[in-house]
Amino acid sequence: MNAIDQHTEVAQQPWTRDEMAQRAALDIPDGSYVNLGIGIPELVAQYVPQGREMIYHTENGLLGMGPAPAAESVDPELINAGKKPITVVPGAAFFHHADSFAMIRGQHIDVCVLGAMQVAANGDLANWSTGSADAIPAVGGAMDLVAGVKTIFVITQHMTKTGVPKIVAQCTYPLTGQGVVSRIYTDLAILEVTNDGLQVLEMAPGISFAYLQKHTDAPLLAPLSKIT
């Protein structure tokens, strides 16, 4: 049973991980070269709308990444950036790391979908370190992706497991990049980063603007009323 939104008095139906991925997939144009981060972003590949063709880049050195193989076909030398076994699609190409990051840094990759620890209203992203003293710092390709890819989408739960907002006025964790995020897909809403602040584009069924604002640590711009 879902909670009742006290502002709308209807049952809240936050989007599932799959629904968030499906919604993000809708916004990726046909013919895009796409890099998917680890976690929920990986699910995006399953929801490409019919009639669209996308080519997946994995930064360890492949364009044309296909789905995970059957257990008996796993090849330890064919893995993705998350070090998981993958397959290749017809027309795929292998290349070395400097070429792979030239594709990223040189702005040849159209869209990158990443997870987040925090996203700020100005598009700042923190997703690599909590900055705590005992953490082993590890960054991988996250800073290269946000600096080089043309459009950065973030998919994340709106709040942490303990209910702390992940969409904030200013990131408190160390940054991955400044002003890099275009759009945020959460379980509660879709938010666009604009010069005026975070514009709400859509809310999950039963989620009111008041509820969304209460659980967001930055001012939100209310969704524009739909023209019918």
Added chain:
Amino acid sequence: MIDKQVDSVAKAVADIPDGATVLVGGFGEAGSPIELLHALIDQGAKNLTVVNNNTGSGHVGLAALIENGQVSKMICSFPRTANSTVFPDLYRAGKIELELVPQGTLAERIRAGGAGIPAFYTATSVGTPLAEGKEQRHFDGRDYVMEYGLRADFALIKAKQADRYGNLVYNKTARNFAPIMAMAATTTIVQVQSQVEVGMLDPEHIVTPGIFVKRFVNVANPAHESQLVNAGRSYP
């Protein structure tokens, strides 16, 4: 006559001295030159600076080299991985140094080093803690940080095939850092699964031209790190 083949992994790594900087190919287990790393453990060189994307897993390969106390500093982008405990434990104990470099910057530093370019500018890491203390410049409305090219004394890499000139082709995503590491080391040492006659490799398909390779050794059936880790193996 040019013949870059040597007949054992022990001979292949014999001249790596204490204090050397060593580029080690591989992204996770894909492309990790495990047999060369184990030969380096047997050889015993110490106080090494090692460059790799990660820090190995379990107690074999790169993790075993670190566990054996031969590495004083790691330069890498992602020092923790599933089944990776050796480096994190030593790092927390203050017994190993870490230079953390974004993955694409690491790749470009190696490429630049191999191409004779001492430094370059990149937008990667601008405004983050990893840009602190680095020279910055403004080009065409955007900020960039200066990063140095990276050269090394040795590179240990893995390839699929070689001919006696040292021309190389690779296997799938095991290619990763190997071609640029081959360019950036004074002495590049390769383990290959098979050797072919000169002329058998299509010149259009050669990935690493032999000019970047000093010597190679045949390792026909290389171990896979994940299989060794799952079997609970350790080295030595």
